[in-house]
Amino acid sequence: MAILDAPPAPPIRPRSSAPPKVRATSAPSRRSARKATSGCTVPVAQRAALRLVQELGGLGPKDRMTPAAAAALLKRFEEPLSRSDIKAHRPGQIMSWNVRGLNAPARRSAVREVAQTNNISILNLQETKLETWTLEMARDVGGSLLQGCVVLPAMGTRGGAAIFWDKQIVEITDQIVASFSITAKVKIISTGCSFWMTTVYGPTDDQQKANFLSELAAVAPPATEPWMLNGDFNMIYQARDKNNCNINRRMMGRFRRAIDLAGVKEVKCKNRRFTWSSEREDPTLCSIDKVFCNLACEDMHPSFVLMAASTSFSDHCPLVLANGVRPVTKARFRFENFWTVFPHFQETVQHAWERPIRHDCPFVRMKKKMERVAVDLKQLKGLARSRLPGFLGSAREMPTQSSSMPASSRVVEKNYIHSIKKGDAIVMEPREKAQLAFDHFARGLSESLQQNCTLNWDLLQLPAVDLQGIDLPFCEPEIWAAIKAFPTEKAPVPDGYTGKFFRSCWHIIKQDIMAVFQKFYNLAGDNFADLNTAFIALLPKKDGATEMGHFRLISLHC
Template identity: 50%
Template sequence: MNAKAAEALIKRFNEPLTDTDILAIAKLTNLDPAALRVPADMQGPDGEAPEAMLSPFAGADPSCLMTDTNCPIMSWNIRGLNTPARRAVVSEAAEAHKLAILCLQETKIEAWSRPLVREVGGARLADCVVLPASGTRGGAAISWDSSVVDVQSHAVGQFSITVSVIIMATSTPYWLTTVYGPVDDSRKDEFLSEVARAAPPTNNPWLINSDFNLIYKASDKNNSNINRRMIGKFRAAIDATGLREIRCKNRRYTWSNERDDPTLVSINKFFCNNAWDALFPSFLLHATSTSCSDHCPLLLAAASAPRRPARFRFESFWPRFPRFHATVQHAWDRPVASSCAFRRIHVKLDRVAKDLKIWAKGFFSSTRLQLHIANEVVLRLDIAQEHRRLSSSELGLRKQLKLRVLGLAAIERARKRQASRITWLRAGDARTSFFQAKINSRRQKNFIHAIHTTDSIVTSHDDKAKEG
């Protein structure tokens, strides 16, 4: 069924649905009365299935939730934009990486102008929100490409800038904060309080970056000259706001005092909450050349993975569904024309896998899309019930769809639990978002971001394949 047919079907809710309409909806949501009760019993005691529908992103098409949209973000303590040469370096970096958003710290510029914004960000990053410097100290700026992102609102504090970002290609919103932490320890409590106030409402995606001038663990510095009291306070602030670090893939430290025996510290960081991480699971953080600064520019961008052929993955909940055992038995009992025992067992396992893929496609294909369709149809029937009496067929469909919603949500949670490799929790003992966070973490650890050869570093997948 195409989009036009689905739209025409939605309009038919103004009058009682015919049997043909109900059959079409049942086909769209893959209703199978024999299988409905099984996933409904999997929902667990925590009521996760209905709660999952309360997310502000639940109504969106799952295929467009940012996983394939590249929106590169760079954060850089530039140590001053007072000279044309430094501004040219920043502009070249923005163009080279096709940035959608550029966050700068320690700009040392008190008065900004439109020509200055264009000189720094180029024609691409023509819009800007700034935190003016105090004389020639401090200062920050966020520039963006208005053809890629839309900044709805902003707030400028003493140490930070917070903006509301919407990715125009997908209409996906999140909050972005860039900060420049004070060097003076006496002002760091005030700085951490401002970071806490910048946190958006619970469950809103939030990304925060910049030069914090703080570390939250001793390993972020290459010597033992550390302030453990401030480490504890920074760590407490991170925990209180629900943030986790997005680790840099190719650098351990981001700042150097550039002496013969240098002090190296990781004070430039990206943090995000679980909601942001769920929207951008494929994004990776890399450091680029320090260039004219003593701080590493940090580039956060999507890692395009090579397309792989679909592999067979057994789902732990399959044996509970109708015809599973019969499908396995039928595939296993078919004769194999081979005298080699290893060959026979290989063929049998291959047949079982192929038959189970066909069987599972009938039950579980496009699970998330079916879940959203089922919710939309239930909503339409709820609205129709306010204006007319639902027929017995419509009431039966609505009851089955509600059961289908519970089942689909339970299936998604069980699938994510298995993919996360978390085996010490029962299926009903944690949120789906917990398992998704673990899946994202494993994906980032398993990704090979670059291969170092004798004379170069390769990052594209074609070049990696050649080197391999």
């Protein structure tokens, strides 16, 4: 048996690697024309890091990033963040509350729970009725968060006041304890801003009220320093603060003169008119719990608002002073009817409308074309303004009304919901309020209620309507008739285009409009969200609406 040798295998050639793929580099583009024209060359990440260091107190508002500040920021994140770092971007909330006694441990625990629920950093309490304080009592009220404490002892079982604060958020120094008040210097650690704060409990005896008003004038700091005055004053300075005519007008006038002499004005409560109730069948309602501030303090905190929280064990409602700044929203496009008389208006719209779009859905094409026209019309508006120097010059020379009253930075906003109650807590963050509204109305719309009665249409004897042809396709004369019937100064959808635009540019946009109606008639596709947009607004069902159930939804389409 012979063994045949197999032919030698061909040598294995090393596999040549494919040449690396080279991607074409494109110049960075910006979608926003405003950002493209800005001269800022600092990357977004560096600007965000600089703002974070400033919020944490590492740099001042006008300081620039340094290697030392960057190293300190990295070192700070190597260990768990403290609660003050997490809340550096949120100034603490201040509460003023007449608790009607803190003798019982259960009442002290209830006060602590209310403060924790509302995220309070400074807690001002009146009428504590405690002549002697112990460390255990202070811990029962402040808990683990409000560790700082200064008290005004009560006279027997009458009066008394106290201030609790979070040492990681604020720092309180220069404490002055008087007969009816506590005054202290408050410094916000994250920002370094400081102001004076006085909490008072006014006497109920008319013979001591004169001494109380004299003390207010004595503890007032200079007018140039920020000052906040809060507490239970046990008197009013205007007749509308009481629901009946049993008013001591002489004392009311003295209180008003004391306020004017101190240079403070009231911070109005947004959601409640009266803060105290006698809790009887025919109750007496008064607004004796107040918060005042001078102009310097108002300029320091222009966005702070005063809200009334809810409680079940005191006839005084807690007052919460919190940051009620509105969220920064993007400016929306608004079409002005006089733009149609601008030179080259029709050419601008036609040039933007006829640029090609790589999409087959008429809804998407319509939306993108509307956005393109908006961008080009904004540029046309700027060009038209530059060609009207005479008009702008005459507008600048118009006389303005001057006033000798000092200007205030506080903006009165009547159409904005500053806070919503969620149980015993007050929700003021915009995202939390939006989520609370969504959950409430989504839960209501998803519930199906069984109807116990219905309408008898035969007994109503309604006129018959001819519905023949209601299911026919949309035609151009029908749509044009609807456009002519629509008001020229209103916008049918939130994109900002009024009826004047559709009338003046119908010969340019009618083909795309007809394609949209034809697709809608066939119910083809799933891009209805590109057209089905609206503004949802909340209307209060009654005065002083505080809960989400006190509002009803409406849809604003024009």
